[in-house]
Amino acid sequence: MSPYDPSAFPPFAVTVDLVVLTVRRHALCALVVRRGEQPFQGRWALPGGFVRDEEDLAAAAARELSEETGLCAHDPGVPGVGNGAHLEQLATYGDPKRDPRMRVVSVAHLVLAPDLPAPRAGGDANSARWAPVDELLEAGEQASAGLAFDHARILADGVERARSKIEYSSLATAFCPPEFTVGELRRVYEAVWGVALDPRNFHRKVTGTPGFLVPAGGTTTRQGGRPAQLFRAGGATLLNPPMLRPEV
Amino acid sequence: MSPYDPSAFPPFAVTVDLVVLTVRRHALCALVVRRGEQPFQGRWALPGGFVRDEEDLAAAAARELSEETGLCAHDPGVPGVGNGAHLEQLATYGDPKRDPRMRVVSVAHLVLAPDLPAPRAGGDANSARWAPVDELLEAGEQASAGLAFDHARILADGVERARSKIEYSSLATAFCPPEFTVGELRRVYEAVWGVALDPRNFHRKVTGTPGFLVPAGGTTTRQGGRPAQLFRAGGATLLNPPMLRPEV
């Protein structure tokens, strides 16, 4: 670290922004809130807020998440059990011009959550909603139609992280309710990757990977057809060999 | 983002810390500098420094790198060609107690560089050196013997990132000089992963992956034995299928 002079460093505002992803109706969706003030008033943005004094970055992200959704996320490194949602740091964005008002460095976090009831608008947001990420990212192509600030870029990075991480980890279960079927888990992969997977091979693959799924004991027919076994997420976090994303 | 009140956010100091890795004498080494002042005076630390006003995070990392090593890194997103070194953002560390003096958020960056002459001590560092990461991380086990601040943790995260990224990307070439042999590239993998690889299969694998290596035209005997073809890094960045790290 450089020489320390209490008056020699420029002060920064530090925020956390959240990329909260879920799967609804076979589509990967992100949580966005409507901005109530300038700049970008009326535009959609990722939820987030300032990091408080004496508050860790992950704690700030968990607090904002809970304020916006009522969700209690579980960062595997922070105590406090959640309802299955997964939280991890994504990346940090610090372009001097990213906020026209002042110098803001934002530490983006990624949250993977099971399908939730409609979000409750909280704090300064006029409203909040789940929007398909395809819509949000397409809108970002035309200037001044997409997300506020550099949030389209942050969202794209978060989506890419989620897409690659479910390949080699068991994180896809974070999109599922506590008990789920193999078919439901497959539809998560299909929604996140935007591809169709062979149900037979998928079934063999996930049930054959030790520690990925553990039988929960019951069955369900909520998807129609023959009753399917219910599973819970197993203890394994790394999948070896990984799930293979089909070629483009 | 939360309601904006210029007086309502706590001011943070924002720094960049650098995990600069290279391969020297068959060992993965990191650049460390000796601290010249309190706290942790005399202890080794990762190079780094304050982000300046109007300076992007990646630019700050590149500036610190150049000040400490003379290296001109190439972030594939920042203009300005370097000498082959690779720079990417690693993660951000913001525990309120990580610096006893004040609230500091540090955006760590990872640099992969070819073997370099002895580093020149710059700025406030009494001295600088390349140290095998195994030594640095083992020393961290005993309290007050390892790196300053939370730098052991940052280093461990950087090493883990490098180890996993050379699996599925062509980043291992960033540890090599502009022209290198297949054997030299193999010794990079062996040093970073700490394993022995079969030279025959490795050769077939890397020369058979399109875009990974392009023949540079000449040969060399600098490693002894039969002359080896020289290669340059090809355009491909993602390896498909990936290099497989042998089981533990």
Place this chain on the structure above:
DNA sequence: CCAAAAGTGTTCCGCGTACACCCATGT
């Protein structure tokens, strides 16, 4: 009976692994 989803069996083939073998240089 039929549709729909769950689950099993089987065949094929690419690719990773292991290892035998040959090649071209320095000493």
Place this chain on the structure above:
DNA sequence: ACATGGGTGTACGCGGAACACTTTTGG
């Protein structure tokens, strides 16, 4: 001659891809 590292050929086997087939529910 021989040691050293470079490079090719080949046989084996695991695991992914494709797909036929059976099972168990709801309508």
